[in-house]
Amino acid sequence: MEAIWKINQIGSSWKIQTCQYPHTCRAPADRFDHAQLTATIIADVIRDDLKENLELSIMSIRQLVRQRYKTVKPHYNKLWRGRELAIAQLFGSWEESYGLVTSLLEAMKVSNLGTKYQLLSNPTTHEGRRAFKCLAWAFGPCIESVPHLRPVISIDASFLSGRYQGRLLIACGYDAENKLLPLAFAIVEKEDSANWGWFMRWLRKEVIGFGKFMCVVSDRHKAIKWVFKQPHIGWNESGGECVHRFCSQHIAENLYKQCKNDEVIKTFKWVVKKKKPRRFAEGMDAITQSCPDATDYLKNVGKYRQEDKDESDKPEKVFQCFDGGYRWGIMTSNGSESLNNVFKYSRRLPITAIVEETFNKYLEWFVDRRKFALEHVNSRKMWSERVENLLVKRGNKAGSMHVTSYGDEGGEYEVKVDCERVAVVQGNHTMYVRRDFKYKVIIHSNTPPMCECLKPNLTGIPCAHVLAVCKHRNFNENQFIHPYYSASTLANTWSGQFHPYGNQNEWPPYVGPIIVPDQRLIQQGRRRHNRIPMYMDEMQGRRLGHQAHRSTRDKNQSGASSSRPYNDLVIGI
Structure with missing residues (x-):
């Protein structure tokens, strides 16, 4: 050892200073990462670009890092952690956002009169802390627009793709131009009877109002159908409070699973919108000739329990010619589906950022559409x-x-x-x-x-x-x-004014237990940003990029959890 190394003894320790021979141990040739390039440094590199473009992919982030550090190729998980840190730096940390959301909504409520929200939480083992359960909110100008909209809404849910699992529920109305007006949002853990029942009850009480008859268009999720059978929620269909109609696009999706026949699907999508009874009869005859099983499916699809032979057929829930005018021409829940796409990248953010994104999108829509409506009125046009x-x-x-x-x-x-x-x-x-x-x-x-x-x-x-x-x-x-189609009604729909809610240091102080996220809902592994492909996507040759492998378990859940108590902490009215 003394012949190779020059070693100095310093006290009780030894220090190697020089080596007389070339160093022969080398790192693997395919190792491009660097220990000092941490996720924090990556967050600093991409933060400004991520602020401009929330769609920034991991491959794009890798390119940005390599532009700064030429020979380094970070691992995928390090790039992902860097992206998560950058989001936290831009929009607040994932954990702290749950504690700030109440103050944020209070500030919005003070500056935008009529705004309503409600937050439920569960007890935790830590004193002074409550675990987030669900949140619903609706802005004042949107609530004011309800009397000017046709009495039909669509409801749907989409998954959150941030650090914590959850679902974003949306209720959407339509103006005289058939443009979308989101009425209310909610964040819940999953789609089940308890969460849909709570949201629809809150929607009826705080946004729509009791006594106003409405038509609701949705998919055939069991939890949603359960809502319209409950007399205490405010949407009892048999009690004359509303009517429930099914989205024709979702019916077409399920029909394709039954027959796998492109022509039958095209015929159904034509016949479901027809208003003339003879046109409906012609279309159904064509479907029967092509696929009798498809006719049997469509005959029973409107039932509460499709397999129940004693329940009467309900074609009015699917076909427009039997509807009675309750749909007002709205055949699908594509309005809510479109909003899911509008907020696709917002759903990757912390909860406070999601609320702020909905506010900013509302502001943009109200300003632009109010200007358009007023110009239409000033041009002396009577209708939209x-x-x-x-x-x-x-x-x-x-x-x-x-x-x-x-x-x-x-x-x-x-x-x-x-x-x-x-x-x-x-x-x-x-x-x-x-x-x-x-x-x-x-x-x-x-x-x-x-x-x-x-x-x-x-x-x-x-x-x-x-x-x-x-x-x-x-x-x-x-x-x-x-009159729902008049230009003046259109102007009144978008007449509400949004006002700034100030900086965080100006928000009303929150007095109460600290709201923290439910640690059970931390998403493991790669985030799921895209919905799972449907049969209709396969049939129409659509490409959705990387598909999420989300389990369809939530779509098949029944109302078994509807007996959960609602004795949670409630924040906001």
């Missing part, structure tokens, strides 16, 4: 742009129709349409020919018009046949359009 265009299109069709009066005092008319496409049955085959076809129209003063095509009854907008009668009798067609 969508309805104006629809009236022009139907008015052009009405110009070639022939009207026969059966007595003006009775208000009964017959409208003949030239070259209408009509189905003719010949033996076992159905052929389509062009021939004259007649529709019966009934118009009385102070009542909505009636037409055999059912369009005025289902949507509140006159069809071409009614417009033809109006032209024949010199009626004012505007009296037959529902």
Whole structure:
């Protein structure tokens, strides 16, 4: 050892100073990481870029790091931890955000009057601390817009993709232009009867109001269907408080699992929106000829329990021609689905950042759409742009129709349409020919018009046949359009004003137990950002990038947990 090393003894320790021979032990050739390049340093490198673009992928982060440190290639888990630290630095730490969310919502409530929220928590083993359970919030201007919206909402849920598991529940309304207006949000642990029941009860009490009849469009999740059977929640369908309708897109998804036939799905998506009963019958006959099993499925799909043979069929829950006008033309819950995509990257953030992102998106929408609505009113337009265009299109069709009066005092008319496409049955085959076809129209003063095509009854907008009668009798067609579609109603919908809620040091102090996250909900492994692919995606050839391997267990849960007590700590009204 003395021949190789030059060693100095310092007290009781030894220090190696020089080596006379070349150093031969080397690190593996494929090792590109560096111990001193920590996740904290990576967070400092990417923080500004991440602030500008929340969609920043791990591969993009790796490129940013390599631009700074040329020869270093950090491991995936270190890049991921660096991204998590950068998010915490930009939007607050994951744990502290739960303690700040109440102060944030109180500040928003003070500056934006009418804002409502409620936070529930569970006891913990630490004194003065409560574990977060669920949170619901709705902003004042959105609540003020409810009377100006058609009485139909869609509800849906999406998963959180941050550090803690959870679901984001959304209730969405539609303005006169069919643009989305989110009414309320909630963050819960999972989709079950207890959480959906709590959110829908809070939505009825604080946002919609008791006594207001509503149509709710959703998927066929068992917990959601359970809500409309409970008399104490405020959405009892049999008690006349609302009607529940199913999303046609979700029905098409489930139907594809049954038949795996592209043509049947296309026909169903056509027939489900049809308002004319004869068109519905034609479409169902085509489905029966292609796949009888699909017809059997559609016959039972509207039931509460699809396998119950004693329960009567409920086609009104699926098909528009049987709806009775409660849907107002809203056939899917795609509004809520679209909002899930709008907040796709916000759902990766801490809870306070999610609330702030919803506020910022509302502010952007209200400013832009209020400006558009006021310009529309100032241009002396009576109806929304969508309805104006629809009236022009139907008015052009009405110009070639022939009207026969059966007595003006009775208000009964017959409208003949030239070259209408009509189905003719010949033996076992159905052929389509062009021939004259007649529709019966009934118009009385102070009542909505009636037409055999059912369009005025289902949507509140006159069809071409009614417009033809109006032209024949010199009626004012505007009296037959529902006020929900007026330009003034559109302006009132977006008239609410949002106001700044100040900096964190200006927020009202929170007095109460510290709210902490539930440690059971920490997500292990790689975060899941994309939803699992559906059969409809497979059929339509969609590519969703990296697919989440989220278990579908939550989608199959029943209402077994509905007996959980609600004696938790409640914050906010």
